[in-house]
Amino acid sequence: MSEKKTKTDSGYKRTLSNAHIQLIALGGTIGTGLFLGVGDSIHRAGPSVILIYIIVGIFLFLLMRALGELIMSDLNKHTYIDFIEQYLGKNIGFITGYLYWISWITLGMAETTALGIYFKYWFPTLKPWIPGIITIALLLVINLISARVFGNLEFSFAIIKIVTVVAFVILILYLLLTGRKTTFGPVTFANLDDHGGFFARGSKGFLQGFQMVIFSFIGVELIGLTAAEAQKPETTLKRAINQLPVRIILFYVMAILGILLVIPWSKVATNASPFVEALGATGIKNASSIINFVVISAAVSSTNSFLYSAGRLLFSVTFDGKGKWNKTFGHLSRRQLPQNALILSALLMGCAPLITLVIGDQAFNFISSTSTSMFLIIWSLMILTHMAYRRKTPANRLNDFQMPGYPYIDYVILSFFVLMIILLLILPSYRVPMVAAIAIFIVLYIISKIWSNEKAV
Template sequence: MEQRELKRDLKNRHVQLIAIGGTIGTGLFLGSGAAISKAGPSILLVYLIVGTALFFVMRSLGELLLSNAGYQSFTDFAADTIGPWAGYVTGWTYWFCWIMTAMADVIAVGVYVRYWFDIPQWIPALIAIILLLVLNLLTVKLFGELEFWFALIKVITIVALIAIGLFWLIIRFKTDSGVVSIRNIWSYGGLFPNGIAGFLSAFQMVVFAFVGVELVGVAAAETSNPEKNIPSAINKIPIRILLFYVGAIFVILCINPWTELSAANSPFVQVFALAGIPLAGGIINFVVLTSAASAGNSGLFSTSRMMYNLSKHSQGPKFLSKLNQNFVPGNALVVSAIVLSIGALLSYVIPDTAFGVVTTISAICFIWVWSIILISHIIYTKKHPDLHKKSHFKAPLAPYMNYAILIFFVAVLIIMFMSEETRMAVMLTPIWFIMLFITYALRKKR
């Protein structure tokens, strides 16, 4: 019987929009309000710092993926460069990252639907999981189409916000908050109104806002032309960060003084309400609903592919490595959806604390994944200097930039530990890694 393999059915437009979808999520639409309330206008600098660091992580990822046609994800080169344990721990950690992230997004779908319909939020959350599972079971091309349209909605919304804001800035439009002006950025306490402490406290939320930026690497195994599409998607990340994050937040701060933005609400909703657009709240609610659905869709896709890849390399149950007639890992998709449903139920039972703990743990685990990519690239440059020298997509300033970003990640973890809001999650996360090392040792012994 012929062995089925994953199909390379994702086209360039799919990969480009998957990359955009990975850099625009609920962290921007919902989390930016809380981040602004902590850091004030200096939030722009936080987005630039984290975005720059992750661009270099992605360049390392891109070079590694293209250095060997056999690499289908970062677990492959982690196992090859660092050791089998690194592939095992990183693979399952990445699965855990996206399960935790998708839990929050699926619960968010339920909350957003209640904006229009007064029904228990677990009903639309469960419907979303079932719908995304069915669609993902069909073809990988359908996943690409879903992400294409989901991401397009996000892009149109942000571009519309920036266009409206710039127009108001030019004509000095007067809102209920005053005249739209660039002076609003520094006229309310300066760039660092809450001091260095406020500036540093925003890093956790911004790191979570960028989770998923590496999804283009997971999709590498299913692109029709990875040598062309992967570099193209990665090199456009800085433009997307400047436009979608820095650009959007800049315009919001020009329109509304940061002191008037609520930490509990999306600043996007407030800006469109000021624009006088009828049903502005409903329009933005629809956008954040599709954003959450998009993140949940990405989560289901990436967790199933990670399960498939781990099982294919004998690091997980064998049945998870089977592909259905549509050449997608059906068993892995179903298992991920079941776990996601359990997590969604738990998040609903303890709504007051679950979201904060889950998102922080997710951010910490993503920092592990990004760090493994950097360490793998350092080892790759030392073991294969000839390949690194001949690479057509060489990571700039390597390996020195890799070391600098690793130090930066350690600093972010220290900041999280020092904050009362995130300390508990930092202390709980090592339990996951201890479990993984134990299970790896048992599997190796067996």
């Protein structure tokens, strides 16, 4: 029996159903980046943020088609890192695996930081670190029970988020068609043009809006990490990926359009959820409290997903390795879960309050910028992996879920990610997080070289 097959057969249980995968895919596109970060995007780009979401959404869909082809080529692999290791080499797999793990940890920190902001709506004097710490502790317990319990929880959270966004869009459409007014005035398309035009912030503002929009989409590839625990991955994963454009249009474009129809872009909140602000302006009793509960559930849901992903990634990069570190985090518990990897990931996510103490109110923006920077590097490596897979795989061995337009679309996607990396290096407010991400990559590269030399001796 091959090493890879042994790795799979002795590993995870396939406990995630079709419904779990579909709802995880849907819920994965709705998180703090949309409910909180969109305020920063609107502030920087104005109404043109809608166009940014469409552009980034198209590229992320194409990325998922490439990753989908990789996943379908070997459903026994645990994570994308297994593919990177196979097609780009063990060193690159090592670097990407740990960078990816650190990225999910950073995302978890961003979500727990956002929880402190959300709870201030009800409890202005509450210490911002308390909600995050309690949430991480509870989610760790849940993740240590079974993957199915994780799936059930995400199923519930996803329904809450989806119903809320759909209801929000329908409500704004009703107010628009009936000519109703809010505390900001009439609900109207004129808001997209009356306050400086569609590109109100000019080309510089348009470019500055990309960072938070990209951050909003982080998590779309989460469905690929469920492949090893999905009951019928051949059909459910394909369906989830192909439905991504519909989710982008409904849950991002329509929702943000709804906000801008209610609130002139220059008055959109940047230190609170614009959804709470928009619903509060409608005058509907308790509407803002209801939506605040939903955005809290969204943050909890995202933290849950990121903890799930971080635990499995750390397990994947340490599996079958030598040394105490690898043996500690590279094995599964009796419940067939990466218990130690989950515990360490949760402990690191719990360090978010330390960043808040140092940076203050800008902690969320700094953490989200760092996450975006690391994911741009990771996504670039994923596209390179897909290109290597296609070059090394004979045509008669390709699966039926092929990337459209290969190799030209791959080059276009890679160029977009590289341009975004250059953009973040140029823009002063994002330069430090981007440099930090590159520095982490270099440090991991050096460690991988030392590790390789030690093994060769």
